Amino acid sequence: MTDDPVPTVTRQDLLAMMSSVRRTGVLRAGVDLKVFDALADGPARSEAVATACGADPRAVHILLNALAAIGLLETDGDRFRLAPGADGILVSTHPDYYGHAVRLAASDYEWDAIKRLGDAVRSGGTVMEQNAETPSYTFWEDFAELGTLNTQPIADLVADAVFPVPGRDRPTVLDIACGHGLYGYTLAARDPRAEVWSLDWPNVLAVTEANAERLGVRDRAHYLPGDMFDVPLGGPYDVVVVANVLHHFSTDRATELLARAGSALRPGGRLVAIAISTGDAAPHRDPVPHLFSALMLAWTSEGQVHPLSAYEDMVVAAGFTRPKLHTLPHNPLRVLIAERL
DSSP states (O other): OOSSOOOOOOHHHHHHHHHHHHHHHHHHHHHHTTHHHHTTTSOEEHHHHHHHHTSOHHHHHHHHHHHHHTTSEEEOSSEEEEOTTHHHHHSTTSTTOOGGGHHHHTOHHHHHHHTTHHHHHHHTSOOOSSOTTSTTOTHHHHHHHHOOTTHHHHHHHHHHHHOSOTTOSSOEEEEETOTTOHHHHHHHHHOTTOEEEEEEOHHHHHHHHHHHHHTTOGGGEEEEESOTTTSOOOOOEEEEEEESOGGGSOHHHHHHHHHHHHHTEEEEEEEEEEEEOBOSSOTTTSHHHHHHHHHHHHHSSSOOOOBHHHHHHHHHHTTBOOOEEEOOTTOOEEEEEEEBO
């Protein structure tokens, strides 16, 4: 029992949960067909939208009404227009476009795993032949290309916390399981002397390298393709970043990875560990980490979102000082920074 009870569960609540997949499907279809682009210049009838999208008029009319039903469009019955705010985040030519995030937050990769969550609970881990730990898993290419809204603010926070590196003429950074590479490349952009080594699967690093080029740090970027538990790390480095991967593992396996990161650091070098954590609030007050943990159960062998205290203990057990916690408001990522003993 808890002194912070959840509201009474109703049939309507359950029905809303059960039918949420329909909302996601409608949004995905709207983005895939570029319906919002077709309405960017103003209201239009469904026939005109169908022509712009190259789709069946009757089917487009059904889709437009469904998009209106979930609040992404408005309609007077004959014509449809973008709902307030939709032009800024759902029109693909807008600089704040966010429709591409459906490739991450509403991906088939996650759905294929989460729909077998019951099987994962029975077995104690993923039952998927292809999953988040599979070498060269193609989902990570999308992740590397798109990142998330949380990435750049956290990358800036990390740069503020660890740079400049005192007494180092050429700071060196290792970004383990780098994905998009933005944590390391933000550090490189902050200090024009810094060099970055990015570690990930070869298929991911192809995207990572494109990001380095886009951010103007390609001449100071180096690549380590392979498994983060096996590939030679090189070093010693001044900073090692381990971001968004500890929740893929048990505490023992995650500690092993952190210890391996420490072996590549110079004495006094700094570890930056970035992860989502569960907190002290009741799950219904802070649902994101608990729902993400359920995904990790369905998508990995032993992964879960760990409590913040567990991450802190992992860092210490791996041979570092007690980490300092850095956070940003309304951002689920936690940044732990510690020094190698």
